[in-house]
Amino acid sequence: MRRYSIFAVAREALRYHSGWEKAWASPEPKKRYDVIIVGAGGHGLATAYYLGKVHGITNVAIIEKGWLGGGNTGRNTTIIRSNYLQDPSAAIYEKARSLYEELSADLNYNVMFSPRGLLMLAQSEHEMRGYKRTVYANNLQGVETRWIERDEVKSLVPILNIDGPRYPVLGALYQERGGTARHDAVAWGYARKCSAMGMDIIQNCEVTGVRTARGKVVGVNTTKGEIDCNKLAMVVAGHSSVLAEMAGFRLPIESAALQAWVSEPIKPTIDVVVMANLVHGYMSQSDKGELVIGGGTDGFNNYTQRGSWHHVEQTTRALVETFPVISRLKMLRQWGGIVDMTGDRSPILSKTPVEGIYVNCGWGTGGFKAIPGSGYAMAELVAKEYSPLAADFSLKRFKEGQFIDESVAAGVAH
């Protein structure tokens, strides 16, 4: 793999850009791997990357039924934050956020991490108390957040209507080092490094069955034939239940559609991420100038990547009240992704009833921000059978009642 650098750009400029090589190889699958990771999204690729980088395991295949980064990694609103309430969440999300800070240098790939600051608006007394509590919890956890009053909110986001008659802004939970990153670049950067370490990224290859013998995983059947493995990591977000069914167990997961949409590009208008959880909307501005908007999840099981129209309508209506200046904007496009929801809105990083199979799923509506931390913890779990970051996110918690309840702390939308 040739390093990307200013010298590389200069060299290629002199020879009409004829020397750029493919960022990753597209090999045919081998007969056997030490570890097979199903799902070449951000989480799967990050798991592979840290398996190689930290644990020296490089005989790895990452199998993807579509193209890499084409699922939820390419469908999210790219928000990165770690202002969660519970200690285990703060630990893994803060690990992820801190890895994002160094990720471009680490991967030699510009992931355009932009720690532009993130506000979660408090628009009711109840929310205000909740966010103040989160600030205190974050300070104890070593996550830098603070409570800011409404005047400071207004100075950070001048287009915000803080006197809205129905939902006045009372203040906000502010994480200065939260922000956004370029979602595709995160997947591409990880993929390039994984390929350079000798891992096989096998796209357009759907897993059709999981083979087990005596309670232990043996391999997978795919549309490109049988592939054997010692360990199997399922990192497939919305399709986790489908894959688990192939392996013979059930997960506490329900899949639903979550939508996002972007406006036409406009001049720089808002340079922080604003989340208004009471009215179910969040908004930031992309580098292209589009306003990136997300809302709530549908309430019913769905695998179609098409959400319900009324969510778009409700969220846009709420945001027009919050940001009156956007009322005349046209929306360019809208899309949906299938999110894997757990009961406590926290992820699952766990061993499974089948020996050698590990799952990383349940990130629900907020997986993008966690990609590096999730991959780091999952790699440790696969390599060493234990990860302190993942320990509390085990499947056991549903039996023992040790939930990591983030459904109230994080709001619905994140």
Added chain:
Amino acid sequence: MLTLTCPCCGVTVEETELAPGGEAHLKRFGPGSSDEEFETYMFARKNPKGVHFERWRHAYGCGKWFLTARCTATLEVFGSYPAQTTEPPAELIAKIKEKRPGWEGYK
């Protein structure tokens, strides 16, 4: 937009008039059951990519719960039936099997 027919009042309504209630026909486990049974009842879900039996409530109408068979991969609705039953009616099963020959069946 998803439209379902409420078997209690007979009207066909849009989803904004309904409240989703998750997987249908769960076997309840309460006090005295084992941890596994309780966990399965509370959390483990089929979550199939295909035919799904689910609960809905006609929240902004008659207020009654009812059950629906729907395909989660296409959003096709096969039919609705009253909630006062422990398994889907035979004619609905037959109708689904006709439309989805590869379907492994209810259970």
